[in-house]
Amino acid sequence: EFRPLNFVMRSGRAFWRGLPMARTSRAAPWCLLLAAACALALSAGGLPFPQGAAGVAHGGTQAKFLDVVVAVVAFIVKFLFSISATILPGITVAFIGFTVYTRRQQMTPKLWLGVVLLAMGAGALIALQLKNASASVPDEVPPGLISVDTIRSGEAIVTDDGRFVRLPDPTKAEGEPVDPGWQRSLAGAMTEAIRHGQEQVVLVFSRQGCPWCERQKPVLERAIVKRAQDIAGNHGGGEPAPAAAFIGGGAGSSLLMAPLRVFVLDANEFPYLAQQFRIEAFPTSMVFGPPGATPLVAQGYLDDDTLDKILKTAAVSGPPAEGRQRRKRRGIFR
Incomplete structure (x- = not known):
């Protein structure tokens, strides 16, 4: 009866026993190890280095201690997992090759069967990695343009x-x-939406490597869907097309029934806006109401209920008092 665990243990012992022979023999073991190293390099060539370390280091003094700890732990776990998943096929090929060479005189049919199965498994993993690597290659971007995959x-x-x-x-x-x-096109669309007052606008400042910023995104998505459903229910119709949450004007003078537009701004891609609004924590949400009303600012992660309360409060807020001196409204880039 073939027992995989016993086979692995026997192969491991044979591997360590064969190390002295590998040092004393001449060409064959080194050629075998060179071939195994080539297979290892082939499988590890597309080793994905997790992003996020730069985001933790940049602006870390302003982030909460818990944010930094969570980001560092997540980075280490992701990095170790990516290394293990990527180099495992190459290590398997090297282990099989060296074990077969050192134990070639004692190999039985069952052991050969185990070697073949392990080799097939390693080959399947390498083929899968090569397929995923070829599929993940982005389409060629015309000169002078920027791929959206690099923008946050x-x-x-x-x-x-x-x-x-x-x-x-x-x-x-x-x-x-x-x-x-x-950046100018995105800020222009954002400015026009705030100025017209037909849609409620939310700005969310984030940064790369911020775990709470990633947790905030699903909350924003649910808020968008909920607002679209509220608009549909207010008009007595069925479920609207999801795009209706971003196209068209608000219902009546209140923004409670107006479409919700959410703009996520990375602090590294919009440093002038982050400096202008004095953003010091991530995420920071700015919720706008009617034209002329002061936006509400909330630092840190917002759950569904808290975000909903802020949206409603900003939607019904009024402009400043009439007697107060008003400065001329200017665009973001002027």
């Missing part, structure tokens, strides 16, 4: 099939490369 800011919208996507440039279609000045 944008307007959060819902597609017709219910997916949440991020549009760095609202004038471009989903997945379409953007121009180098995409």
Whole structure:
């Protein structure tokens, strides 16, 4: 009866016993090890280095201690897991090759069967990694344009099939490369939405490597869907198309029944806005109400109930007192 555990233990002992022979023999063991190293390099060539360490180091003095601890732990776990999953096939190939060479005189049919099964498993893992690596290669971006995969800011919208996507440039279609000045287009759309007052606007400042910023995104998505459902119920109709949450004007003078537009701004991609609004914690949410009303600012993670209360409070807030001196409204980039 073939027992995989016994086979692995016997192969391990044979591997360690064969080390002295590998040092004393001449060409064959080194050629075998070189071939195994090539297989290892082939499987580990696309080793994904987890992002987020730079985000933890940058601005870490302003982040909460818990945020930094969670980010560092998540980075270490992800890094170790990615290394293990990537180099395991190459290690298996090297282990099989060296064990077969050192135990070639004692190999039985059952042991050969185990070796073949392990080799097939390692080959399948290597083929799967190569397939995933080829599938993850982004489409070629025309010269002078920027791939949206490298951008972390944008307007959060819902597609017709219910997916949440991020549009760095609202004038471009989903997945379409953007121009180098995409920040101006995004800020322009954001400014116009605030100025017209037909939609309630939420700005969320985030940064790379912020775990609470990632937790905030599903809350924002649920708020968008809830507002679209409230609008549909207020009009007595059925479920609207998800895109209706971003197109069209508000109902009546109150923004409680107006579409909700959410703009996520990465502090590294919009440093001037982060400095202008004196953003010191991430995430920081700015909820706008009617034109002229002072936006409400909330630092840190907001759960569904807290965000809903802030949205309602900002929607019914009024402009400053009439006797107060008002400065001329200016655009964000002027």
